[in-house]
Amino acid sequence: MRRGDVSSVELTTRMLDRIARFNPKINAIVTLAGDAALARARAADEARARGEWWGPFHGVPCTVKDTFEVAGVTTTAGLPTLKSHVPARDAVVVARLRRAGAVVLGKTNVPPAAADWQSYNEVFGVSNNPWDLARTPGGSTGGGAAALAAGLTYLEPGSDLGGSIRVPAHFCGVYGHKPTLGVVPLRGHIPPPPGTPPGPPPLLPVAGPLARSAADLRAALEALGGPDEEEARAYRWSLAPARGTRLADYRIGFVLDDPACRVSSDVREVHARATEALRRAGAKLEEGWPPGVSPAQQYDTYLYLLNSVFAFTLRDDQVEEMRRRAETQDGSYQAKQALAWTAPFKNYAVAVGRRNAARAVWQEYFRTHDAFLLPTAFVAAFPHDASPRMFDRRLATPEGARQYLDLLFWISFATLTGLPATTAPIGLTRDGLPVGVQIVGPYLEDATPIDVAGRLAEVIGGFTPPKGF
Incomplete structure (x- = not known):
């Protein structure tokens, strides 16, 4: 773009053409802002011609999860009560994407109030996984992950409380990063309801990027990170450098399974191959939970x-x-x-104390280790299931049916402690479904798990598009 090899109008037009062709199959992008996107793309090209450069995503088309408010664009969070909600102001992440030069194509589908690992609602219907249309792309950033995998966008900001960035990335074979708690402001995200006054810093949820490469994750995090308006009066944030420049520099712990939440054999096989590839590439690997970590507790x-x-x-x-x-x-x-x-x-209060103690145990581990690998979920993408009660849902595995809410287990450790975690594609199951490894890193050292994800791609390959897209 900067060299003039391609224009923003060309890229944006290409994305809009692909959306028209492929989105009906997957229903990932549910509100399109095509005219505004093309106007922004023309402005980006005119600015470049004048020698102006807006930022790292100058003229790059992106989509936005339908939980983030976008000025002048319907934002529903998958809720019928908000089907006519048109915000007057951008959420922080949207404003920062625009400041970095991005072109907003439209909004991607989510479950109601972002509260499921599937992306369907009464307003826009069901989103499908481009790897298998009969399966979910995940949730709650399911529409965004599906759009990335299908080549309908280059970048998507998501949010994560129960794996809503990491699980869709795992299900769709793309990259997703749950930042360190508090690095990316959540103002303008729904929930809470629109217009809710700012409150104290949240204990668990975060906002972060999804993309098709680790390099794009890092660039996006640098654009999105930093304190919100009020806090920015007193302090600044910068991304700490990665601890290594090659896999051999890293000391990495890992677990492939745990009795508390057994990983499906087809998913575990992919993780085992990736771990062996890391070992052959020179990474220093140690199997087992960190000392002092009680997974069940x-x-x-x-x-x-x-x-x-x-x-x-x-x-x-x-x-x-x-x-x-x-x-x-x-x-x-x-x-x-x-x-x-x-x-x-x-x-x-006791639970908060245990949470703080858990973070201290993990941080002690990261004094001598650089990253920790674990599954993102115990299954790959599963068939659509709209049954009303999550407690009653079951997921099929080669070893038998499992509880739906077991999807919370593997994502819980990074969320509980506020640590950064990157999900990166590492291969396909025997049924041809993507698997993503979860790479947890030290507190406020988000570049380290992102870098490990990028180095891992060098030895096992990174994103690959699903057939037909």
Whole structure:
């Protein structure tokens, strides 16, 4: 673009043509801003002709998850109550993408309130995975991951509380980065509802990029990161350099499986091949959880805090019934939810203390290690399932049916501790479905897991497009 080999209008027109051709199959992009995108692309080309350069994404077409407000463009978060919501102001991530030169093509599909690992809603319908149209692209950034895999966009900002960046990246064979907690501002994201006054820093959720390469993730994070308006008066943020420049520089821990959430054999095979490729490339690998990490305890702490986020949905007339359910802690997800929704505040304070202790244990590990590899999810992309109760859904694996909510396990450790985590494609299952490894890095050292993802692509290959796209 900078050399003039291709213009923004050419790229944007190409993307709009591909959207017209391929999007009907996958329903990934649900609100198109074609005229505004072409006008912005023309302005980008005119600016370049004058010698002006807007930033690292000058004239590059991108899409935006439909949970981020875009000025003048319908933003629904998958909710019928917001089907006519047209914001007057950009979310922070959108404003920063524009400041970096990006051209916004439109909005991508999400589940209602971004609360599922599938992307379907009453407003726009179902999004399909371009690797297999009968399967989900994931959620909640499912439309964005599908659009990236299908070649309908170059970049997508997403958000992640329960794996909403990492799981779609894994299901669609693209790259996704969950940044260190607080690096990318969430103002302008739905939920919470539009117009909600700013509150204290969130404990778990983050915003971050999805792309088709690790290099694009890094460039996007540098554009998106940094404190919001009020905080920016007092401090600045810069991306710390990666700890290595080649795989042989890195000391990496890993686990391929855990009794608390067994990984499906077809997914585990792909992880094993990738780990062996890393070893052959010279990376120093150590198998096993970090000393002091109790996966079951950290997962329970994460579930407690995650469920606490949604306690506001409990109606007053349901409280007593929920308290009775909480009295029987049988290990089920329903019982854990009931406890988090009805227990006294001191239980929440204890959970926060455990979360802080978990981060300290991981940070101690990263004094001697540079990254930690683990699965993103125990299964690859699964067939669409619109049954209303998540508690009742089951996922098929070669070893038998599994609980749907087990999808929370492998993403929980980075979310609980606020650590950065990059999901990178590492190959296909025997059924031809993508698998992505999750690379957790040290606190505030996001460039390290992103760099490991890029180096990994050098030895096993990076993004590959699905057939037919």
